[in-house]
Amino acid sequence: MTWLKDVIGTEKAIIAMCHILPLPGDPYYDKGKGMDYVVEMTRKDLLALQEGGVDAVMFSNEFSLPYLTDVRTETVAAMARIIGELKKEITVPFGVNVLWDAKKSLDLAAATGAGFVREIFTGVYASDFGIWDTNVGETIRHQHRIGAEQVKLLFNIVPEAAKYMADRDIESISKSTVFNNRPDALCVSGLTAGTETDAQLLQRVKAIVPHTVVLANTGMRLENVEQQLAIADGAVVGTTFKVDGKFENHVDPNRVQAFMDKVKAFRAQWQSEAEVR
Incomplete structure (x- = not known):
């Protein structure tokens, strides 16, 4: 049994992304509609994900494009406001991801009570936004300084839009x-x-670290659920839950429910086979 059961409530867990619209300081922030609109659109997606039956949600500033690796204070403050306003409506375990700043993700988790964070904690990369360096030793010490030891750390080891600068295999x-x-x-x-x-x-990855939770982090769809979950311990899912499966759209609760129905059917079969083994 993995920590997924204790923290999220199930093995083969589906963590759904709740993508937040551009925030104050972001190039595409809508100053006319303001933060009240951002809160309401985040609420809309959160409720759609929960209605569809996801196991957990992860709030991220997905539309803070182009991303920073040293995120500004206003971004974290805005995300904390959103999660704080929605806290009473969150009915599933939740995590946070401040793209792409590991320390700020932990700060937000400590402030909001999030159970997990996903980040690029290790490595040096050539990326779309320049040389991307990390300092995992300092980040973990920061986690302990702010009292966030209980927050689970999801290490993204294949960063999107980036490549390891060293020639190392997975x-x-x-x-x-x-x-x-x-x-x-x-x-x-x-x-x-x-x-x-x-x-x-x-x-x-799973073969080399069999005792570590391994998550499929992108691109899980209705068509590949069984194949991916047969290998991975769970998944982080975002785009496939959107209207027409398009990244820029809002969540479609019908797509969420159809996906989760298939996940639950797979999970029941997997659990039954595990008991036999």
Whole structure:
């Protein structure tokens, strides 16, 4: 049994992304509609995800494009306001992701009571937004300084729109990340949000770190649920829940329900087979 059961309530968990619209300070923030509109649109997506039956949600500033690796204070403050206003309406476990700043993600988690964060904690990358460096030792010490030790850390080891600067295979990255940093989960991604995670890549990661939670981080759809969950311990799902399966749209509760019905059917069969084994 993994920590997913304790924190989220089930194995083979589906963590649904609740994408927040551009915020104050972001280039595409709608100053005319203001923060009240951002809160209401986040509420709309949150309720649609919960209505559809997801296991958990993760709030992220997905539309703060182009992303920063040193996120400004106003972004974290705005996200804290949104989650604070919606807190009484959140009925499932939740996490946060301040793209792409690990310390700020932990700050937001500590302020809001989030149970987990997803971030790029390790590595040095050539990315769409320049050289992307990290300092995991300082980040974990920051986690302990602010009293966020209980927050689960989901390490994204295949960053979207970036490539490791060192020539390392996924097995060595996974093994050393687990040995050196004790992550709660490894997230394996495709190139961008909505791009399918390669099943062979998932298999290679899970094989080398069998006792660590491995999550499919992008591109899970109705058509590949069984294949991906047969390998991964769970998934982070965003784009497929949107109207017409398009990243920029709002959540469609009917798509969520159809997806989760298939997940629950798979989970029941998987649990039954596990009992036999």
